[in-house]
Amino acid sequence: NVAEEVTDKKEEEEISIEKRVNNKIKTEMMDCIEPRSALRDNLTPLKPSTNLRPYQVNPVNNTNHVDEVDNYPDYRFEAARLASYENWPARYMDPEKLAAAGFYYTGEVDRVKCFECGVEIFEWVEGDNPMSDHQRWRPACKFVRKQPCGNVPIGVDPSTVPAPSVRSRDVCGRYGEDFRPTASPDFRTGQTEFQFPSPARLGSLGLAKPKGPTHPEYASYDARLATFENWPKSMSQTKEQLADAGFYYTGRGDGTQCYHCGGGLKHWEPKDDPWEQHAKWFTKCYYVLMVKGQAFINSVLGQETTPPTRE
Template sequence: MCTVSLMPRAPGRDEVPQHPLDRLGPLREDYKLRMGTFELWSNPSINTKDLCDNGFYYMGIGDKVQCAFCGGVLSGWNCGDNIHIKHATNYGHCIVVRMVKHTRYAVYNERLLTYNNWPESFTQNPIDLATAGLFYKGEHGICVCYMCGGHITEWEDNDIPEIEHRKLFPTCPLSQRNILVLHDRMGYDEIPQHPLERLRPMRENYELRMNTFQEWSNPNVSPKELCDDGFYYMGSPDMVQCAFCGGVLSGWRPGDNVHKQHAVNFGQCRKVCKYANYEERLASFRNWPQNLPQSPIDLASAGLFYTGKRDICKCFMCDGCVCDWEADDVPSKEHTRIFPDCPLSQKTA
């Protein structure tokens, strides 16, 4: 017979066993540390910022993430998954789940969609507002935090959404994200990387975007149409993301107009413009002076539309004006010569 002798706990002993979640303390307290775990994340179906906002960090295996607050582990992410709902369904006891006031807008894309009618008189960018966790109520410039439910309005020209949210609602979990901001506003001397900064190469290099479509298999829309409208292929079914606004679209069907879908869903994107559509540009040349040798087809193909005044044409992409046409001027070459930094110029360079 074997006996086990349990040592009595010595009086005054001060060691306490570590709680299983204690090891996740740094990841709970440091948003930037959580975000840093997603450097090797490869599942394009889910926005890593949304995962991080919901308390998750990347475990480095497949697409497996763990909540630093409740310890719950989730994986197998698919297009259209609502992170917060999945979190709540599986780990309803989590403090992050219980704190969220507006579940639907826990997803970045859903917040961004609310800004289609954002007043142009406000200087705040819808992308920055959505990134700060805010969605638009649709009236009077009123924005609401999906997490704490706080309302922000009466925006001034120099207000920065992330900072205003932090200032007005300091106890909101989103306000406690470890994001360094401009020195003259908050006492820090580093500037956080904008969520769209990682897409800068895609914005600046047309060919790079076009190359992502090598394995595109949906015949309903052409890679060129998508690329011209700012999209690159994310490599998953027919999912594309705009490198200019971050909007994600998929499920392309016969007859879909790429630009129209872009405008309807992400009207705040600077790539969305009536004249981004070739037919619309061509139609603008109905009253083009007949004494000019430049063909409306060549002008529209170069990204130009007619303003209706003299011989002034404007680029839908860079807003640059081209006028005083000479007999031997070639529209695409003139556009490239005058506006070499325009993304359309890179296509002909």
């Protein structure tokens, strides 16, 4: 019995000590915490920023032909391009023809710019053909080549035209090149190498300073295409493929000729690709270089193909 009493007292003392320790810990913890009311009194209420305003993103209003990126006129629309010529100074150049050729007026002297490829042309003279000059200076332009590029001709219902995709705009560096309609291609240094290599680059490729087209009357795709009216129907190569590759029909057999370099090809095989054969046999043709690029020419030269006969 004595042993049991001693044990009970010891347990009671241990419990009492544990309670005192716990109470002390709680007290110390509470001393470190401000009451909720004190916290609430010390807080400064948050106010909405006076700089913030509610807004909503509106779709592009195609009826106004406005680009949603920079709020500029949407020059995909021929009507918007035509409207840009309000203060056009060169009365001998028809704004309707310029707009139809993909150009809008920049507001600087007589400088115009293509909505698609960005090429800029100025110093027009009476008798210049906007579309021909566009094709001459930027044959790879999707608009010139009649490829889908978003062009909206006059007369198309704007409400049926999808809004342009939002694109980031690189404001660092030049966009487009400047050309005079009556000048010759000079491939000046600093322009885009893919289409207009520098003289140093041309030298490394074994190319001299370029000359103009051998047959400028066929510089346009439509002019070349028109020559294939009597193209043999048995040929695998279509007139569209050949015209796109720079060829016009000579009217003899299956003979074709490049409007720019003057190179001719005939005796086409069924599997012959016009672009590949053009690049293979006339590696220094500037039309091929401008449209397809040097990498394409290099890849073609590495292929084993049975070529048509070179004229």
